[in-house]
Amino acid sequence: MSSQIIASAMKPGNPFNKLISTLDVDGKTFQYYDVTALNDVRYDRLPYSIRVLLESAIRNCDKFSVKESDVENIFNWKQSQEDSVEIPFKPSRVILQDLTGVPAVVDLAAMRDAVKGLGGDPDKINPLCPADLVIDHSVQVDVARSGDALRRNQEIEFERNTERFLFLKWGAKAFRNMLIVPPGSGIVHQVNLEYLARVVFHCNDLLYPDSLVGTDSHTTMINGLGIVGWGVGGIEAEAVMLGQAISMVLPKVVGYKLTGELPPLVTSTDVVLTITKHLRQIGVVGKFVEFFGPGVTQLSIADRATIANMCPEYGATVGYFPVDHISMQYLTQTNRDVSNLRYIEEYLKAVKLFRDYSDESQDTDYSEIVELDLSGIVPCVSGPKRPHDRISVSDMKEDFAACLTNKIGFKGYGMDPSKLSGSVEFEYEGTQYNLSHGSVVISAITSCTNTSNPSVMLGAGLLAKNAIEAGLSVKPYIKTSLSPGSGVVTYYLNESGVTPYLEKLGFNIVGYGCMTCIGNSGPLDEPVSEAIEKGDIVAVGVLSGNRNFEGRIHPHTRANYLASPLLVIAYALAGTVAIDFEKEPIGTGTGGKPVYLSEIWPTREDIHKVERLHVLPSMFKEVYEKITTGNEQWNSLDAPLSQLYPWDCNSTYIKNPPFFQGMTRELPVVTGVSNARVLLNLGDSVTTDHISPAGSIARTSTAARYLTGRGLAPREFNSYGARRGNDDVMARGTFANIRLLNKFIGKAAPKTVHLPSGEILDIFDAAERYRADGEQVIVLAGKEYGSGSSRDWAAKGPWMLGIRAVIAETYERIHRSNLVGMGIIPLEYLPGQTADTLHLTGKERYTISIDDTLSCGQIISVDLDDGRKFDTKVRFDTDVELTYFKNGGILNYMIRQML
Numbered sequence: 001m002s003s004q005i006i007a008s009a010m011k012p013g014n015p016f017n018k019l020i021s022t023l024d025v026d027g028k029t030f031q032y033y034d035v036t037a038l039n040d041v042r043y044d045r046l047p048y049s050i051r052v053l054l055e056s057a058i059r060n061c062d063k064f065s066v067k068e069s070d071v072e073n074i075f076n077w078k079q080s081q082e083d084s085v086e087i088p089f090k091p092s093r094v095i096l097q098d099l100t101g102v103p104a105v106v107d108l109a110a111m112r113d114a115v116k117g118l119g120g121d122p123d124k125i126n127p128l129c130p131a132d133l134v135i136d137h138s139v140q141v142d143v144a145r146s147g148d149a150l151r152r153n154q155e156i157e158f159e160r161n162t163e164r165f166l167f168l169k170w171g172a173k174a175f176r177n178m179l180i181v182p183p184g185s186g187i188v189h190q191v192n193l194e195y196l197a198r199v200v201f202h203c204n205d206l207l208y209p210d211s212l213v214g215t216d217s218h219t220t221m222i223n224g225l226g227i228v229g230w231g232v233g234g235i236e237a238e239a240v241m242l243g244q245a246i247s248m249v250l251p252k253v254v255g256y257k258l259t260g261e262l263p264p265l266v267t268s269t270d271v272v273l274t275i276t277k278h279l280r281q282i283g284v285v286g287k288f289v290e291f292f293g294p295g296v297t298q299l300s301i302a303d304r305a306t307i308a309n310m311c312p313e314y315g316a317t318v319g320y321f322p323v324d325h326i327s328m329q330y331l332t333q334t335n336r337d338v339s340n341l342r343y344i345e346e347y348l349k350a351v352k353l354f355r356d357y358s359d360e361s362q363d364t365d366y367s368e369i370v371e372l373d374l375s376g377i378v379p380c381v382s383g384p385k386r387p388h389d390r391i392s393v394s395d396m397k398e399d400f401a402a403c404l405t406n407k408i409g410f411k412g413y414g415m416d417p418s419k420l421s422g423s424v425e426f427e428y429e430g431t432q433y434n435l436s437h438g439s440v441v442i443s444a445i446t447s448c449t450n451t452s453n454p455s456v457m458l459g460a461g462l463l464a465k466n467a468i469e470a471g472l473s474v475k476p477y478i479k480t481s482l483s484p485g486s487g488v489v490t491y492y493l494n495e496s497g498v499t500p501y502l503e504k505l506g507f508n509i510v511g512y513g514c515m516t517c518i519g520n521s522g523p524l525d526e527p528v529s530e531a532i533e534k535g536d537i538v539a540v541g542v543l544s545g546n547r548n549f550e551g552r553i554h555p556h557t558r559a560n561y562l563a564s565p566l567l568v569i570a571y572a573l574a575g576t577v578a579i580d581f582e583k584e585p586i587g588t589g590t591g592g593k594p595v596y597l598s599e600i601w602p603t604r605e606d607i608h609k610v611e612r613l614h615v616l617p618s619m620f621k622e623v624y625e626k627i628t629t630g631n632e633q634w635n636s637l638d639a640p641l642s643q644l645y646p647w648d649c650n651s652t653y654i655k656n657p658p659f660f661q662g663m664t665r666e667l668p669v670v671t672g673v674s675n676a677r678v679l680l681n682l683g684d685s686v687t688t689d690h691i692s693p694a695g696s697i698a699r700t701s702t703a704a705r706y707l708t709g710r711g712l713a714p715r716e717f718n719s720y721g722a723r724r725g726n727d728d729v730m731a732r733g734t735f736a737n738i739r740l741l742n743k744f745i746g747k748a749a750p751k752t753v754h755l756p757s758g759e760i761l762d763i764f765d766a767a768e769r770y771r772a773d774g775e776q777v778i779v780l781a782g783k784e785y786g787s788g789s790s791r792d793w794a795a796k797g798p799w800m801l802g803i804r805a806v807i808a809e810t811y812e813r814i815h816r817s818n819l820v821g822m823g824i825i826p827l828e829y830l831p832g833q834t835a836d837t838l839h840l841t842g843k844e845r846y847t848i849s850i851d852d853t854l855s856c857g858q859i860i861s862v863d864l865d866d867g868r869k870f871d872t873k874v875r876f877d878t879d880v881e882l883t884y885f886k887n888g889g890i891l892n893y894m895i896r897q898m899l
Contacts, residue, residue, distance in 0.1 A: 015068055016058045023207065023350060025343045032207040033059050035351055042075050044352065045365040047253040047290050048322040050077050051353055052209050052228040053089055059208055060090045065245050073250060078365055081252045086878040088245035091211045091229070092201050093130040094237050097188040099137040099518075099694060099721040100215035102164055103792060104234045105171040106657060106725045107891060108241075109645040114660040114895050122644060124898040127177040128243040132196050134181040134188035135168065137694075137721055139513040141444070141522035144481045145506040153511045154184055158633050160718045163653040164725060169639035182634035185627055186512050187448040188214075189221040190485030193305055194334050194452070195624045197225055199323065200344040207347045213240055217312040217789050217814065218546060221448060224305030225330065226323030226353075231312065233818035234792035235890050242894055247880035251317060253288040254279075255366030258295030260375035264604045267456050268303040269544065269564030272310050272449075273382045275372065277390040279314035282370055286813055289316040290366065295374045296321065296357040301330035302453035309449045310546050312788075313387040317813065322355045323348050335620040381567060384540075384559035385410045385550045386685075393567065397580045400438055403559070404538060410685070413538055413558065424535035426527045428477040435531045435539065436576075441524060442541035442557055443480045443572035444516035445507060445565045450544040451485040454492060454615045459607045460507075460565035461498025466600035467573055468501045471590030474572045477528050480506035483515040491619040496610050505569065517545030518789075519695035520719065521554045532556045542571045549788060551739030552689050555696075570597055652710050654725040659796075659891060665899060668888055673804045673825070673848040675865065676776040677755050679767060680735060681743040681835070681842030686781055687788035688815060692730065692797050693737045694721035694789075701750070702764045703732040724793055727800060734797030735763040744842060755843060767801035777801070780835050780842055781808035786815025795822040805848055807862070807872060809834055820881045821890040825850070827860060827872040838870050850874075856882055 011017070021034035035043060035055055046054065054074040060066045066088050073080045073087055096104055112122035139157040143149040158165070165183065172180040181191060198210040212229035213219065219231040232246070240246060256279075262271070279289065289311070291304070299307075304321045311319035321327075331341055348354035355362045379393040384403055389411060391399045404420055406412025415437075423436035435441070450456050474480060482502060484490055490509060493499045502508075514520065521541070523529070532539045533556075541548075541557035548560035561577060571577055574586050585594035629635060640646055647656045697703050697717040706728060707717055720736070723729040736750045744753040745760065753759070754766045761769070770777050779798070785808035786794060795818035798806075805825035819826045825848065829835075835842070845865035856876050863869045876882045887893035 049320040095214040096133040098135040101133040102725045120899045127241040135183040136513040139511040140520040149510045182631040186486035190448040190452040220311035221309035223308035223320045235821035247878040252367035255369040257293035257371040260373040267564040268306045276314040280388040285315040335617040381561045381563040383561035424531040426531040437538045438578035444543040447517035447545035448485040449546040462602035464501040472587045481510040482507040487623040496614040657727045672850040678842040679777040682781040684782035688791040688794040690737045691794040731800035778805045783809045787812040823889040826875040
């Protein structure tokens with residue numbers, strides 16, 4: 001080992017530079033931090049995911065942001081996990097999608113202006129670690145069931161979003177270390193899995209594990225390839241891009257042991273929905289889940305990625321599969337550089353991050369172990385309102401019927417039993433049809449959760465082929481669509497010969513993006529939507545996505561079920577979810593013969609045979625060679641070249657936000673909340689979709705009134721997600737979800753009661769009135785506040801409305817972090833207490849007294865104007881979070897650091 005080689009990797013002041021070792025692979029010498037050289041017996045007992053955190057701490061130890069004591073705390077994980085020990089973590093890279101990426105780049109551009117305004121160098125605001133942004137959230141299903149749907153949807157996407165795309169192209173040029181993947185390329189997590197993932201980083205001949213954070217909850221999909229990564233708020237991701245470590249509590253790690261073999265009719269979707277329900281019941285929020293056991297060898301990387309993708313739905317921070325020989329086979333299949341594969345495997349073996357799942361001696365210590373026998377899994381779906389409400393397909397008909405009359409809730413619609421048999425007749429394209437409760441009106445093969453998996457995609461294609469050959473069809477009013485996660489899917493569907501059959505059933509490719517899964521499902525045809533409204537029909541969407549929260553998929557589908565691509569097709573053929581596939585025919589085929597699903601369902605061996613023949617490395621090579629240049633519309637965009645962005649005051653898409661207005665170099669004085677009104681009194685499971693919807697802008701909303709006032713027609717409104725670069729729109733869109741249940745109102749509506757006048761107002765209008773009157777506002781909430789997608793605007797929006805604090809029973813991890821990042825105080829009721837047990841109506845006035853002595857986890861008294869008081873716990877969980885709050889937010893802190 002030469003001293004010259006060692007010196008090139010050394011970071012001055014790192015006490016662990018003594019661990020730098022060399023690795024010779026195919027005549028080339030690499031360096032790495034050899035953690036095993038410490039000869040610490042605790043290392044072999046650490047979960048593999050914790051070993052990645054440990055390596056990062058050792059490599060980045062500077063005795064300031066990462067200390068030797070942090071390394072010891074991670075080594076001592078078995079004890080530290082019980083003590084809520086705080087550690088720093090510096091990921092290797094950041095990944096973004098455009099709905100969260102645009103506001104992130106807007107913030108970076110605004111920070112450059114702020115730094116310049118305070119006398120600093122704006123060029124210091126620049127990503128210090130690689131940042132990849134994939135534009136995948138803008139395309140909508142405006143056109144479906146048509147051979148030109150893809151072209152037309154992409155044209156409409158550019159018409160709506162040219163301004164946003166120009167801004168992002170400016171960002172790609174203005175900021176170093178940032179890659180922008182143009183629209184039409186695929187879904188961020190599938191592109192990450194198939195192309196962007198390094199598995200092992202190689203930087204200046206130094207090798208270290210690939211790791212990341214992303215501005216999307218489902219960043220965890222990459223855990224399936226053995227890469228530690230998870231979703232964070234856009235605010236936190238921006239800090240990582242600027243060189244800051246993430247501050248986190250060293251997690252407990254649940255070992256999830258997989259045994260047995262999958263039954264022949266079960267898909268990876270069935271596996272993940274089963275695991276999601278199981279882990280939700282166990283409770284893994286804030287924990288890592290690490291999979292092990294001989295059953296893992298039954299799962300392809302695509303299967304593992306499907307399971308890891310839905311990590312947010314089962315509540316964990318990561319759902320990790322350590323790298324093994326199947327991981328290396330996947331890298332070969334997806335056309336990764338052969339020379340890279342050699343050093344990836346050798347390095348991971350050298351630092352004991354490569355494992356053999358069939359070797360029990362490589363199993364590690366875990367906080368607890370739970371087990372799942374794969375042989376017991378049956379075909380299933382989840383819904384109608386939450387992804388962890390799993391139902392066996394055999395029970396679907398009975399379960400849906402029960403949901404109709406159950407009291408209103410996650411499994412109920414509270415319908416009068418006397419109205420269950422009603423139906424509405426309507427005319428569509430000259431033919432009469434009927435809609436009844438359970439009728440399927442949206443059927444979408446969508447989302448990286450499943451479209452990254454060749455087995456379920458080819459299985460859907462073979463099912464379509466068998467259905468067509470049996471003489472079956474899908475009713476024309478059902479909005480069917482296919483939105484693959486990358487162009488590779490199109491290649492193997494075409495090469496295998498199943499595309500024509502999918503198209504005959506109406507599953508034409510409509511775009512390469514998230515689409516229906518995130519609510520970009522586009523409009524239903526008017527006869528269909530009118531029939532639903534006329535009969536108050538509980539219409540259904542069936543999708544191969546990862547989320548089905550009420551109001552997310554489409555305003556007219558009150559019930560939405562997550563299912564495998566095969567079952568998406570099956571329910572489209574049936575036209576209803578009120579069917580028992582085991583006892584009832586799926587439809588009538590050639591010659592009037594009843595056809596049962598079991599007769600057309602492809603076998604696992606049939607699917608694997610087609611997959612082996614038609615999923616080839618050459619496909620990945622051809623698609624990804626042109627990933628940044630293959631979109632001619634993108635190539636033709638002429639973006640500005642300036643260091644500072646030239647803001648257009650007339651833009652309704654991109655606007656300089658007010659977050660740093662009036663900011664000074666000095667820290668502001670810490671103040672509490674005085675005599676505040678309650679803007680909203682909310683219950684359990686309020687999602688980020690409720691707080692900051694991403695879907696269409698309702699014509700009666702305050703955001704619509706604003707856009708109309710700026711001269712836009714309703715067809716030009718686009719979606720909230722597309723307008724996240726404009727704070728005027730997003731402030732008005734905060735809590736604008738039509739399914740929001742505010743206890744002040746007593747029914748679903750984006751409204752609140754202004755106090756003390758008693759007027760029912762749009763929430764933005766009420767907040768503005770409070771602001772004009774000089775009144776502070778807070779929010780009361782129940783359990784799991786802020787669950788769902790990681791949306792920084794779900795924290796920025798409340799900040800824009802003047803919300804100073806939230807008092808909730810529990811918080812979703814990312815959302816709580818985002819609230820802290822915006823300087824909003826997250827308070828938590830003490831155990832056993834709720835707004836109900838404390839008899840809080842929300843009509844009281846609330847005073848929360850804090851000052852510079854505030855500490856992590858401090859018990860804070862909340863005083864009411866009627867003389868009552870109660871204690872809460874402040875959810876600043878780390879000293880770093882407390883520092884962010886005292887600075888007025890994480891971005892304000894970063895600006896002061898750059899001066």
